Amino acid sequence: MEATKNTNFQFEKSNGKYEGKVRDVYFFEDKLAIVASDRISAFDVVLKRAIPYKGQVLNQIASKFLQMTADIVPNWVEATPHPNVTVGKKCEAYAVEMVIRGYLAGHAWREYKAGKRMLCGVALPEGLKENDKLPEPIITPTTKAMEGHDEDISREEILAQGIVSEGEYVKLEAYTRALFAAGQAYAADRGLILVDTKYEFGKYDGDIYLIDEIHTPDSSRYFYAEGYQERQDKDEPQKQLSKEFVRKWLIENGFQGQDGQVEPEMSDEFVASVSERYIELFENITGEKFERTSYENREAQMEEAIQKYFG
Template identity: 70%
Template sequence: MLESNFKLPGQTAFYKGKVRDVYTIEDKLMVMVVSDRISAFDVVLPRPIPFKGQVLNQVAAIMLEATKDIVPNWVKSTPLPNTTIGLKCDTFPVEMVVRGNLTGHAWRTYKTGERVLCGVTMPDGMKENDFFPTPIITPTTKAHEGHDEDISREEIVAQGLVSKEDYEQLEKYTLALFQRGKELAAERGLILVDTKYEFGKIGDTIYVIDEIHTPDSSRYFYAAGYEENQQAGIQQKQLSKEFVREWLMENGFQGKDGQQIPVMTDEFVNQVSERYIELFEKITGRTFVKEEVPAAEVEAKIAAALQSL
């Protein structure tokens, strides 16, 4: 599914994100349809990735179920392979990015000589992909359009984006969720390297929302061979969409003005799809079953699910 355009019972709002189509129902519920769109460098790429929406939605459902003892989550039901219905929360305007290793954006910052990221000081003498002494939280603003921006906890509180009390709770939930995610990954022979969480609030209760521990929000390394690769200076084998970013950079695209998105061949699109399915099976230990619901039936199935809640 590239995109949806439903008229659901009780629908009061619609928002099309980079990857998700989100329907608000009577200002109490949200229907999140996870499309097969793929984004990188905050740009939606021109071709959909088969079964990507199903992978993201089902990994998120499994991981939210496995962490609901840590923090309440927004999910009420998952009526379709790529669709979740849940509570509508007042969303905090920041994403809580947590990093266990010096990788990706953190490494790109570090190798320029910078040692401070989002107000957090990174130790000297580290190599790419090394573990931090303890995980670090490097939040970003949550942009509806354009690029998310790095921001420090001090700036978040000073600007009134999140109260000091709530932000401290978000940090506690973030570290606890990351620890659980690392434990679940270790059971499958993986290292959860970094990830991000989004949170919302209803009354005084904070909920984790959207997706967690998916290949769109997370990076995984294979644990086998990690130490040997670090000692030899060899890149780690990873399961994430970082390889999509790397492919784009190799082809001259980093989301900057004036840059053209390179042509995505059928071969490359299928490769990306296979990588998403590989992560699903590796992180969950389950066999991925490709499910295709006829487009004409999707809206009716979601409407029926809403009426049953």
């Protein structure tokens, strides 16, 4: 099954490359080009198999939402010269990710189920069950690890450690809540619930910018709105669009990224089903038909697009 797992482009004007969990980043003075590969990560581990069209899905969803939210907070993007490529400002990233949750799902639910009633310094009420709506959205930041696992951290710890100044952190919280409200409103119009998501921010010329991707299935969790309450009342799993089903498959197969655990092998059939899930989310969240970009000469086309942009 064709997929873009790695790129190794050479640009005369580039002054470095960074390979993230799922993106290859090429640096150009005060700009950068980000290639969305088809790699997939879970539990902060890059899995062995790549997922066809995943990179294109993420890049195009992110592009759409970054354009839509530019009136809320400026973002790093300047152009998307290829369906898998975005170029823009090289911002100095804050060392925290702003996670915001409207429902008790995923990591928050696993912590709650384990008996914890405090998440990142935020108190959670008793009597909740998986996927219940929270009384109000909560911000549960994590550290941004270059390698290994991101770790939960509280607002108080962030300020005490001087990771972000209080004045800037207040702005990050305000941006996070405004972006989440906009994302939830848009999702509701599409018959979806934006359950939780994360945002990353950086600075450029002294100003705060939204960076990375937003409201994609890698950074967000969506439920179908229709039947949500009925499923909750019957204690049934929610019908969702996110990569949580990949995490659950890994958990069922004894893998959570911990030392000594062996990553299970993904069959071609499972990889294809993951690809279709990503495409399904694209079409549901954007309301647009997904146009599969051919894999023939794809890497060469990406390289050419970046080269042409930077001259």
